[in-house]
Amino acid sequence: MRLAAACAVLLGVAWVGGCQDEHPVGPTGTGATLRPGVPIVSDPVPAALARAASRSVSQATGTDVVYVSLQPGTVPNGGLATIRNTRTGSSVTAAMDAGGFDPVQIDAQAGDVLAVQVELAGGGTQTLTLRVPVTHRPGVVRTDPPPGKRDVPLNARILVVFSEPINPGTVGGIRLLRGAASIAGHTTLSADGLRAEFQPAGPLAANAGFALAISTDVADVSGDRLEQPVTAEFATGSTVIAASVATAQPALITDPFRGDLRTFVMSAIRQNDGRVSGTFSIFYPATGVRVFGRVTCFTIVGGKAAWIAGVVAGANDTTAIGQEDGWRAVDNGPPEGGVPDQLSLADPLAADGLGTAQNFCAGTPLGSPVNGVLTLRNLIGGDIVVNASGPPPPPTERMSEIAFAVWPNGGIQVINADGTSGRVLTTAADWHPTWSPDGARLAFSRLSNNQSTSAIYGINADGSGLRQLTSGAVFDAHPAWSPDGSRLAFYRDGGISVMNASDGSGVTRLTDSGYNPTWSPDGTRIAFASSRSGITSAIYVMSADGSDVRQLTNDPGGDYTPWWSPDGSKIAFQRGVSGGGVICLVRPDGSGFAQVTLFGQTPSWSPDSRVILFEQYGLTVVNVDGSGMMRRGIGYDPAWSPVGTMPTMPQPYASISIAGGNGQTGRALTTLPQPLTVLVSRDDGAPVAGAHISWYLPDGGLPSEPSLSTYLSVTDASGQTSVWLTLGAAAPQEIKLRAAVTDGTGRTPGVEFTATTTP
Numbered sequence: 001m002r003l004a005a006a007c008a009v010l011l012g013v014a015w016v017g018g019c020q021d022e023h024p025v026g027p028t029g030t031g032a033t034l035r036p037g038v039p040i041v042s043d044p045v046p047a048a049l050a051r052a053a054s055r056s057v058s059q060a061t062g063t064d065v066v067y068v069s070l071q072p073g074t075v076p077n078g079g080l081a082t083i084r085n086t087r088t089g090s091s092v093t094a095a096m097d098a099g100g101f102d103p104v105q106i107d108a109q110a111g112d113v114l115a116v117q118v119e120l121a122g123g124g125t126q127t128l129t130l131r132v133p134v135t136h137r138p139g140v141v142r143t144d145p146p147p148g149k150r151d152v153p154l155n156a157r158i159l160v161v162f163s164e165p166i167n168p169g170t171v172g173g174i175r176l177l178r179g180a181a182s183i184a185g186h187t188t189l190s191a192d193g194l195r196a197e198f199q200p201a202g203p204l205a206a207n208a209g210f211a212l213a214i215s216t217d218v219a220d221v222s223g224d225r226l227e228q229p230v231t232a233e234f235a236t237g238s239t240v241i242a243a244s245v246a247t248a249q250p251a252l253i254t255d256p257f258r259g260d261l262r263t264f265v266m267s268a269i270r271q272n273d274g275r276v277s278g279t280f281s282i283f284y285p286a287t288g289v290r291v292f293g294r295v296t297c298f299t300i301v302g303g304k305a306a307w308i309a310g311v312v313a314g315a316n317d318t319t320a321i322g323q324e325d326g327w328r329a330v331d332n333g334p335p336e337g338g339v340p341d342q343l344s345l346a347d348p349l350a351a352d353g354l355g356t357a358q359n360f361c362a363g364t365p366l367g368s369p370v371n372g373v374l375t376l377r378n379l380i381g382g383d384i385v386v387n388a389s390g391p392p393p394p395p396t397e398r399m400s401e402i403a404f405a406v407w408p409n410g411g412i413q414v415i416n417a418d419g420t421s422g423r424v425l426t427t428a429a430d431w432h433p434t435w436s437p438d439g440a441r442l443a444f445s446r447l448s449n450n451q452s453t454s455a456i457y458g459i460n461a462d463g464s465g466l467r468q469l470t471s472g473a474v475f476d477a478h479p480a481w482s483p484d485g486s487r488l489a490f491y492r493d494g495g496i497s498v499m500n501a502s503d504g505s506g507v508t509r510l511t512d513s514g515y516n517p518t519w520s521p522d523g524t525r526i527a528f529a530s531s532r533s534g535i536t537s538a539i540y541v542m543s544a545d546g547s548d549v550r551q552l553t554n555d556p557g558g559d560y561t562p563w564w565s566p567d568g569s570k571i572a573f574q575r576g577v578s579g580g581g582v583i584c585l586v587r588p589d590g591s592g593f594a595q596v597t598l599f600g601q602t603p604s605w606s607p608d609s610r611v612i613l614f615e616q617y618g619l620t621v622v623n624v625d626g627s628g629m630m631r632r633g634i635g636y637d638p639a640w641s642p643v644g645t646m647p648t649m650p651q652p653y654a655s656i657s658i659a660g661g662n663g664q665t666g667r668a669l670t671t672l673p674q675p676l677t678v679l680v681s682r683d684d685g686a687p688v689a690g691a692h693i694s695w696y697l698p699d700g701g702l703p704s705e706p707s708l709s710t711y712l713s714v715t716d717a718s719g720q721t722s723v724w725l726t727l728g729a730a731a732p733q734e735i736k737l738r739a740a741v742t743d744g745t746g747r748t749p750g751v752e753f754t755a756t757t758t759p
Contacts, residue, residue: 039074039128040103042067042164043136044110045221066108066132067164067194068092068116069141070100073399075126076418076647077632078118079283079290080252080263086113095250095263095381097281098399099418099647102141102161102249103194110134121419123288124692124714124743126650138220139163143212143232146645151237152210153269154203160214165193165221173217173226174198178210191334193221206238243270244387245298245306245329246278251343252381260286264343264382268295268308279423280310282346291320291346294423297361300388304331307364309349309357314415314422314633321424324349326360328374331386341384342376400607400644401461403433403442404619404635412444414461417606417640418647419619419632425463432478432637435461436485436501439643443469443479443488443501456490456504461641469504480517480526482544489517489526496528496546510546516561519544520588521568527552527588529560529573539573541588552590559584561602565609566642570624572596572603572612580698583614585624596626598738598750599696604640611649613638616696617711620742622749627652630744631694650744654680654688658751659720665756668731675722676753678739680715680746687719692743695723698736704729706757708737725755733757 044064068083075081076099084091085108094101096118108114109132116128141161145152160174168189176183176198185200204210212232219225246267255262262285268278278295295310309326326349330342347354353369354360367373400417403425410429415422429447436442443458456470456479469488470476478491481501488501495512499505513532520526524544531537533551537558542549553559555575562573571588574581575595583597600614606621611628613621619632628649661676680691693713697706709724725737735757740750 039116039130040067040069040071040139040141040163041114041130041132041136042103042138042220043133043222044108045164064107064109065105066112066114067103067105068114068130069103069161069163070096070116070128071141072098072100073418073645073648074100075118075120075128075650077121077630078126079121079288080119080261080285082117082119084115084117086115088112093252093261093381095252095265096283097247097250097265098416100142103163108132119283119285119288120743121283121288121290124690126743135224137224137227138166138218139226140214140230143214143230145212145232145234147232147234148645149234151239152204152234153239153241154206154236155240156204156236158198158200158212160196160198160212162194162196162218162220166196167219167221167223168193170217170219170225171196173215175213175215176200176210177213178205178208183210203240204236206236209233209235240272241269242272242274243298243300243389244268244385245300245308246385248383248385249335250382251341251379251384253343253377253379255284255286256345256375256377258286260284261380264346266295266308268298268310270298278310280308280346292422293325296324296357299361299364300386301364303388304386305329306331306386307361309360311357313424314413324357324360326354326357328376329384329386330376331384335383340378340380341382342378343384344374344376347371347374399647401439401641402613402619402632402635403435403639403641404615405431405433405444405637407634407636410447412442412459413635415633415635416647417632417644423463425459425461426466430457433639434479434481435639435641436481437483437642438485439641441465442639443481445477445479445490456488456499458501467503469499469501470507478516480519482519483521483523489519491515491517496526498544511542511549514540518562518564518571520564521566525588527562527564527571529562531558539571539586550590552586552588553593563603563605564588565605566607567609569609572605574601574603574614583612583622596624596749597622597629598740598752599698602637604638606640606646607642607644608646611646613640616694621649623649623652626749627747628744629740629742629746629749631692631742652745652747653682654691654741654745655683655747656680656691656693656739656741656751658753661722661725662753663755664725665758666727668727668729668757668759671724671726672755675724676737676739677720677722678715678751680719680721680741687715687717688745689715689717689719691715691719691721691741691745693721694740694742696738696740697725706735725753727755727757731757731759 078096081094092106094104112132114130118126144159171187174187187198214230216226251264263283266280270276281292283290292314293310293312298308300306306329312320312323325346327346328344332339403414411427412425412430412433430444433442433444445454454475456476459466480489489498496510496514496517499507514528514530517528527541539553539559539562557576560574562571570585575584581601583600583603585594600616603612603614619635622629659677659679661674664672666672680688695711705728707726713721715721735755737753
């Protein structure tokens with residue numbers, strides 16, 4: 001939609017290029033339910049009315065200010081945002097968490113253009129361009145618990161973050177309901193007017209449903225009311241939080257070695273039974289590196305100082321995985337108090353002579369034998385909350401997750417669907433993870449030490465409850481859950497069998513020829529791959545009892561790894577062998593064939609059936625029409641969890657075309673005389689600088705095979721980027737090389753070059 005009226009409903013955001021398809025984000029707004037993924041800028045607020053904003057690198061000094069925020073999931077792999085007023089040159093920097101940031105203020109007037117530049121994990125930037133509106137109603141940036149949250153602690157903090165300061169006299173419009181009944185309690189508003197916390201009079205009822213309701217009685221300091229009410233439903237569990245340490249707003253500090261900024265996000269709780277759980281994430285904008293892990297212990301001293309330690313679960317440098325880190329934190333009060341909170345750098349404990357994580361938490365050291373004092377550094381943004389007797393500030397909304405196997409030796413890991421945060425579940429030779437329908441457990445296959453046999457295992461999503469389901473002198477692999485969660489279909493010694501998912505009993509053979517089973521959402525059919533009709537593999541469908549087998553595809557290249565979409569309308573599969581495959585779709589009746597990508601293997605579906613996750617030198621996501629391809633990190637055999645929210649996919653706006661070097665001929669083992677060049681541009685022909693390009697050469701890379709000078713590149717100011725192709729030893733030979741935009745902005749699957757090798 002490109003009508004001016006459409007731009008006006010973007011919750012106060014007037015996209016300078018939004019109505020021209022420049023980084024538009026769909027209008028979600030604050031309707032009856034809260035949905036993530038919207039950037040928000042308020043109308044100008046007189047500085048005299050604006051309260052002190054949360055700590056930021058720059059402070060507003062003009063007569064009018066505006067508040068800028070990104071809802072969670074707006075830029076899924078973002079780590080640090082810089083908001084700049086293109087008229088005045090003033091700027092403010094905000095650390096990000098879960099693809100968004102809470103409101104920050106900046107000097108601006110109506111009509112000013114604000115550029116929000118986001119530093120991305122993995123390198124590169126994404127820029128959102130916003131225009132300050134003349135008028136705008138306040139909105140809700142996020143709530144916690146988020147909509148649909150389960151197992152909420154009975155003493156959890158209940159929070160609403162608004163897009164601009166709220167009139168304290170209107171917070172009575174925030175209520176907590178159980179059914180139609182209001183829960184007794186009171187609401188307090190932060191000094192900056194942006195965060196309202198509802199505090200129940202007592203613990204919430206266990207295992208019960210609640211609704212956080214924000215009515216249109218809530219108004220900003222100018223008297224403008226919410227345009228629509230917002231409701232966020234959640235359910236409690238049975239736990240009570242005894243103590244916690246967390247970043248209420250992501251921490252921003254200066255890297256003492258480079259002078260650059262880095263961000264730090266953490267949340268850790270101790271339950272009333274003494275168990276500690278939590279996560280942490282560190283982002284280095286200068287390099288695009290993100291490190292994440294799980295908190296294993298913390299100690300609070302004097303009510304405001306804490307020693308926290310954990311283990312690294314994921315990082316660009318995989319040698320850091322499993323390393324125990326520790327850090328200090330000091331809570332000096334809320335941001336409006338004027339005294340910044342403090343944080344030390346995360347130290348590798350063993351290397352610094354500090355022992356284990358438990359040693360660090362128990363000893364509360366002020367320094368290390370190797371590096372001396374654990375220096376506390378003032379935050380230049382963010383807020384650390386240390387609570388010796390209660391829960392942490394509410395985290396941002398929890399999203400769906402991706403499970404995958406680690407190359408080359410196996411092991412199952414899980415990350416958020418936006419590529420952030422994660423955890424290690426297993427470290428053995430484990431492959432082919434698949435989620436249970438409720439997202440609570442995973443099944444996977446484990447190779448024996450000599451790789452002659454393989455067994456199916458199950459494990460809880462938090463890494464507990466590991467159980468072996470099959471055993472013996474058999475090769476079991478590729479498990480797939482039935483939609484009701486009661487059975488697992490799996491490969492066994494050339495065919496497909498089913499068994500009870502709880503204990504592995506009741507094994508029944510369905511077919512003697514098949515592999516890679518996947519269930520239809522209604523549980524009545526199973527799709528699978530098989531070479532029963534000849535040497536070429538094809539996709540088949542059979543009834544859940546093994547009868548009524550029908551062939552859907554027939555291609556000389558072979559079809560493999562089918563995965564049924566959650567809505568039941570399509571089956572994704574890999575065409576071509578690993579290393580030379582592409583991702584395709586077909587309807588369950590064999591019609592509607594479509595090729596989605598120019599490369600890829602082992603597809604999996606998002607919970608909403610709109611996005612496909614696949615593997616090609618790492619994890620990649622793509623819309624079902626082939627647009628919006630985006631890398632998500634390293635990993636193989638990916639599986640997308642069926643529960644949790646979806647990360648927001650960027651709106652594709654860039655087109656890729658061949659700009660030079662296509663159709664060349666060269667002698668074996670020589671480099672072609674011209675580079676292979678692509679151009680990335682917008683609809684109006686304007687070049688796109690900074691676009692991330694992945695280059696793919698099937699069956700290349702070995703000394704005697706064709707190779708590229710690089711497999712990842714970024715476009716320059718002219719919108720172009722190039723690679724050099726060195727030909728292999730085989731001749732004569734036609735070579736096909738593919739290139740695609742893989743930062744989420746590309747509209748098409750990519751382009752294909754050809755070259756010919758002569759003797």
